[in-house]
Amino acid sequence: MNNRVHQGHLARKRFGQNFLNDQYIIDSIVSAIHPQIGEAMVEIGPGLGALTEPVGERIDALTVIELDRDLAARLQTHPFLGPKLTIFQQDAMTFNFAALAEEKGQSLRVFGNLPYNISTPLMFHLFSYTNAIKDMHFMLQKEVVNRLVAGPGSKAYGRLTVMAQYYCQVIPVLEVPPESFTPAPKVDSAVVRLVPHTTLPHPVGDIRVLSRITTEAFGKRRKTLRNSLGHLFPDEVFAEFGIDTGLRAENVSVAHYCQLANWLSAHPAPQES
Ligand code: SAM
DSSP states (O other), X not given: OOTTEETTEEOOGGGTOOEEOOHHHHHHHHHHHOOOTTSEEEEEOOTTXXXXXXXXXXXXXXXXXXXXXXXXXHHHTOTTTGGGEEXXXXXXXXXXXXXXXXXXXXXEEEEEEOOGGGHHHHHHHHHTTGGGEEEEEEEEEXXXXXXXXXXXXXXXXXXXXXXXXXXXEEEEEEEEOGGGEESOOSSOEEEXXXXXXXXXXXXXXXXXXXXXXXXXXXXXXXXXXXXXXXXTSOHXXXXXXXXXXXXXXXXXXXXXXXHHHHHHHHSOOGGGO
C-alpha cells in the first residue's frame, strides 16, 4: 500500500501534508483547544478534516483556510461539516486575519496542524495580527516548539523565541510522535498554545527595530554583544540597562531586547536619521 495515501488522498509534499491518524492525539488536541459555540474558530490547513470534524461536532460554524484546491472541494461537500464551514481556498500566508475578526465582531481562535515547510514564516505573519487573535493552538515540529518556549541561556533561544514571547504567552501542550501522522514526518512534533498578551509586558515603539536588532544579534549568535550589536549601541547603553557586553545574543532577555529597541528608536544611528 502507498504510505502517502490517506482516506483516498495522495499526500502532497509541496503542501506539507502529514495527516493526523491517531484518535487519542486528535481528542487531546481538541480538548486543549476547547471550542465553544459562538466563538470565531479558524483552522489553518484542515486537510482531510482530522481536527475539523471533532471541532465541527462541538460548534455551529467554523472558518477554514486550505490552499489545496482538491481538499477544499472535498470539505465543501462533506456530509455534516460542509454546511458549517466557510472555506477560504487560499494561502494562509496572505490571509487577512484582522479583516475576518472585524467581520466576526470578535477576536479569533486560530488552530491547525501547520504545514511544517512554512510554519516559521506563517507564525510571523500571525504575530502581525495578534490584536485580532484571542489564542492559537498549533502542531509544529517539536524543535520549533522548543524554540518558542525557550528561556535565555538555552541553545533553542533565538529570534523566533523573542518575537513570539514579545507578542504571546507560550505554553507547550503535548508531544506527538511521527507515527501519529500519515505519511509519518521525519521529525517529532508538538502542540503549543500561544495566547497574545492583552497588554504587552515590554512594549516597543517600533516593532521593526526589535526585529532588526534580533536579526543582527542572532545572525552572529556566537559573537559577544559588543561584536554583534556594538555598532548600534555604545557600551554605556548596555551598562545603563545592566547588560554585560561579553554575553552572547542567547543570554539577553526579551525585556532587555525591548529596552535596546526603544533606545535605538530614540537614538537612530547617524546614517539612518
Ligand atoms: N489538519 C489536517 C490534519 O491534521 O490531518 C492536515 C494537516 S497538514 C500537516 C497541513 C495542511 O495545510 C494540508 O491540508 C495542506 O494542504 C494545508 N496547507 C499547506 N500550505 C498551506 C497554506 N499556505 N495555506 C493554507 N493551507 C495550507
